[in-house]
Amino acid sequence: MTSSTKKGTQLAIGYALISALLYAFYPPLAKLLIHSVPVAILSSLLYLGTGLGTTLIYPVVHHASHTSNGLKRTDIPALVAVIGFNIVASILMNLALKLSDAGTVSLLGNFEIVATSVLALLFFHEHISRGLGLGIAVITIASLLLSSTGVTHFSLSIGAILAIVATACWGLENNLTRVLSDRDPLQVVIVKGMGVGIGSLIVSLFLRESWPAVGTIIAALVLGFFAYGISIVFYILSQRYIGAAKTSAYYAVSPFLAVILSFFLLGERPTALFGVALVLMIVGTVLVTKE
Template sequence: MEKSIETKKRAVGIVVLSALLYAFYPPVAKILLHHCPPIILVALLYLGTGIGMLIIFPIISWLSPKKHHEQSIQKSDGLTLVGVIVANIIAGILMNLGIEYSSAASASLLGNFEVVATTLLAAALFHEPVSRKLWLAVGVVFVASCLLSIRNFEKFTISWGAILVILATFCWGMENNFTKVLSKRDPLQVVIVKGLGVGVGSLLISVLSHENWPSLKTILIAGLLGFVSFGLSIFFYILAQRYIGAAKTSAYYAIAPFLSVILAIVFLGETITFQFIIALSLMIIGSYLVTVAN
């Protein structure tokens, strides 16, 4: 019994670590975008994810004995993987542009709109049932997102950075629905293929867009950020999920945007407005409603 409680505590610690690692993405990306074009940054982040996870794949297999029973990716998954890769390329570009044209704190909070996007797409395209609590959560997050999307209420000026982030979450919402088809496959194989696929695809687009390459230092930092915030974060998320289940893991992981806001305020010195505080409060309520709705 004590061992079981101890295991659960460790799992909670692991998922909080997963959330913290992802939380570094928006504020660090905000800094990198001063030295690196947005499309190349997408490529570097995902290549860092794919290559990094591929290198530590044997270690992960050793740490997770159950992994040997995972189903490998099949040829029949090809079309779904293409959809996942394309959705992530578009989402990554939109998100980086959104971070560039808005504050890292606002972009972090708007990441919660992914819940709205995923729910709407699942209900509209896949006819999935949605509970009243989840619809309420969607409504609260939607209102908070609207607050963050309006720069000036008197002149009704829209924050295009916020709009770009919201569009990115719709792409990730579509990807979430695609990923359900791959839920029975080895998740780490999916992460590696997705990372390499999105990385190479974004790289080709950046070449066609004639983006200028950043310095070697920026390339290495971007690759490391991708490995840590996307690769290791996903690995720890999956590891925690095995011990405390999907619902509890997603509930604890929901702190990621709020950790990111703290990092943006502390390290970037971003200012917080009264409008932002209201949106933050609504996002916290919305995130709580999502967890109790699951």
């Protein structure tokens, strides 16, 4: 490996980790905002921040990412489906944050791996290797533990269940995004951001949600811009140098970074059950990313 290649690889790893860190701020900061922002409006602001922000930086990042295959009219059905599932998933995830600890919801984000893989097996007949299957099983067990409110008296946490349903929606969306995989990812982010933002706004009107103060609105837009928009930009730049698989492996640290941030920013304290689930999530994530 030449020095320039090594430098490029190290830079790409840095991009992936920055992407993971930026997204890790979403659960704890959204948990703070959810006390003053209704769930659908929060979803709308986060995604509008993504769409509007990415539009502003598109000329620079588009040039850097060397992508020229733009969206086409034939992509509209796939985009509509992706936007629809994202509206449902984002609203449910915000509601889960309102009802549960940010650390728990962060770890349950790993269930998206399970949902994506199982749906790919069912609908696209993708092969699941022994290592991947074991990782999926371990993550599923950890998710069940996180969904429980206790050991001696087993009952389900509504917030945790909503988070799992949200990640299942994202898993389905990941499989639908296959048909858009060769398109300009920044254009996909912009269209998805604006579509989910406007769609969630329509939902908020039906729910008759009340708008928060201007300062809170700006805070939510900025969070969406960085945690979703800029995070995706760094993810794309990382893929350019080290590919999708390795970028995903480094990005897999995001839920665990979110847990740490939740402890520091929100003062959340883990239970013994959470500790067991955390260890299992780490083992399961390592097994999956190795595959």
